[in-house]
Structure formats: C-alpha cells, structure tokens
Amino acid sequence: MRSGRSHAGRELVLYVFPRGGDEPPRLGLSVSRKVGGAVERNSVKRLLREAFAIECERLPVGSDAVVIARAGAHDLAEREGLSGIHEALKTLIDKALAS
Numbered sequence: 001m002r003s004g005r006s007h008a009g010r011e012l013v014l015y016v017f018p019r020g021g022d023e024p025p026r027l028g029l030s031v032s033r034k035v036g037g038a039v040e041r042n043s044v045k046r047l048l049r050e051a052f053a054i055e056c057e058r059l060p061v062g063s064d065a066v067v068i069a070r071a072g073a074h075d076l077a078e079r080e081g082l083s084g085i086h087e088a089l090k091t092l093i094d095k096a097l098a099s
Contacts, residue, residue: 014092051086
C-alpha cells in the first residue's frame with residue numbers, strides 16, 4: 001500500500017500500484033462485513049468487477065488497482081445499481097489519472 005496512491009470517495013477507496021510489464025490492469029477487491037452480509041458483499045463485488053471491466057482500459061498498462069468498499073457501498077448499489085457503482089469508480093479513476 002505504501003508504493004501506491006490512494007484516492008477516496010464516500011463509498012469506495014482506490015489504490016493504484018505500478019506493477020511493471022505490459023499486462024492489462026488487475027483488480028483486487030476488499031469488501032468487509034461492514035458493507036453487509038454475504039449476499040450484500042457479493043452483489044457489491046459483482047458490480048465492482050463489472051464497473052472495473054468498463055473502466056480498466058483507462059488505467060496504465062502494467063498496473064494493479066485495489067478497491068476497498070466502505071459501508072455505504074451497498075446502499076449505493078441498492079439505490080443506483082451498476083450505474084452508481086460505475087460512476088463512483090470512474091470518479092476515483094479520474095482522480096488517479098489526474099495525479
């Protein structure tokens with residue numbers, strides 16, 4: 001975590017690490033029980049994977065991204081679905097690319 005840069009939002013935190021190489025960006029997820037029970041956590045993870053698949057091309061080649069879901073992530077997923085999670089992740093990726 002020390003070698004990466006963090007970017008935080010209300011529902012998500014994004015860490016971006018340089019890995020090297022010419023492979024596409026990889027995703028790591030951390031969704032704790034603060035988000036909810038197993039069903040809620042799995043639905044948040046599924047939506048995060050879908051949103052990352054859409055946005056991963058914007059990240060540098062050879063980088064790793066770790067997304068940490070905060071307690072409000074399930075509420076966002078329930079309220080707005082994929083579009084809400086996608087927008088939150090897109091905002092964090094924009095911050096990461098700007099710095």
